[in-house]
Amino acid sequence: xxxxxxxxxxxxxxxxxxxxxxxxxxxxxxxxxxxxxxxxxxxxxxxxxxxxxxxxxxxxxxxxxxxxxxxxxxxxxxxxxxxxxxxxxxxx
Numbered sequence: 561x562x563x564x565x566x567x568x569x570x571x572x573x574x575x576x577x578x579x580x581x582x583x584x585x586x587x588x589x590x591x592x593x594x595x596x597x598x599x600x601x602x603x604x605x606x607x608x609x610x611x612x613x614x615x616x617x618x619x620x621x622x623x624x625x626x627x628x629x630x631x632x633x634x635x636x637x638x639x640x641x642x643x644x645x646x647x648x649x650x651x652x
């Protein structure tokens with residue numbers, strides 16, 4: 561497997577934006593550090609789940625190419641967050 565330094569996004573496509581949501585500081589920092597080793601990635605850490613699922617759009621107000629959600633700290637609520645992220649947008 562090639563070294564992370566040689567893996568990058570498609571040239572000219574810009575940086576890959578990654579949101580990392582995990583209340584576990586140690587695990588979040590470890591994952592963020594591993595992802596940051598890849599050229600062309602920008603990792604945005606979120607240290608808590610939104611207080612309400614209605615707050616999720618505000619928390620993720622910018623476009624992310626990838627959203628990673630830590631499931632271990634509160635599996636039920638984390639799955640609700642994932643379900644909300646995967647839901648189709650409301651009809652206008």
